[in-house]
Amino acid sequence: MPELPEVETTLRGIAPHLNGRRIVNTIVRQPALRWPVPADLAKRLNDQLIGACSRRGKYLLLEVGAGHLLMHLGMSGNLRLVPDNEPLGKHDHVDIILDKAGAANKRLTLRFTDPRRFGAVLWVNGEPGEHKLLKSLGPEPLGELFTPEYLYRRSRQRKVPIKSFVMDSHVVVGVGNIYANEALFRSGIHPLRETGRISLARYQVLCEAIKTVLGEAIEQGGTTLRDFVGGDGKPGYFKQQLTVYGRGSEPCVRCASTLREVRVAQRSTVYCVRCQR
């Protein structure tokens, strides 16, 4: 589920309903996520007001009192606002119950669901930027710090395939497997090309492709926003026009050559032998 556009869509969907709301109760049904959910989470959250909601890479941050709730959706997680009569699912691990508010004066629950449990729900005291998980993350792909010059500088002497490089969160955050495949196709760069042997001119194309592909996906994710509360919450990014991901052995949309699928660092990698060099 969660690539960066999904996380951003989640944030945009929940943030307006959370800001200024008071947490009345916290229920942890399954603390065994990627890391244990802190045993004192309820004590930290209950009776506190939620402040600013933000995102760093694929990590979501909710300001609560003097600290922050830090969450990650892993491979299969989602975070939704549900009405208080919403039936409980098998993988609904954490509920954060909010006070009644708003025009409808309805009680809402922020529900963290994650079948594979690769996600995380953590508590951070003080400044989240200093937290171990966030401290050495690379720039935001849609931000001003993510430039061709930055990519070029960081890439020198590096031997890894370019696909692994752009998926490294210490280089740039938020480029997951789907969009790494898509951005490389749009750039005409072979996913296995050695990172240190790519010119600045090609990094200009790649940088732009990453920004474009993520930006377009976020726009599409926005179509599900209005139904986010109380709706089915199903993200709509699978509607996205994917040109290579999941299309191994199918024809290239540009040249009709058969797309090749290989594994790079254990991840499914699809590319066009003719268009990508």
Place this chain on the structure above:
DNA sequence: ATGCGGACCTGTTAGC
């Protein structure tokens, strides 16, 4: 520092 493989989980699908 860099690169690599393993680890964490469950659900779905492909193959026999």
Place this chain on the structure above:
DNA sequence: TGCTAACAGGTCCGCA
């Protein structure tokens, strides 16, 4: 139809 293996949108960690 039923069993088993492979694979899935992430990314941290330990080791060489």
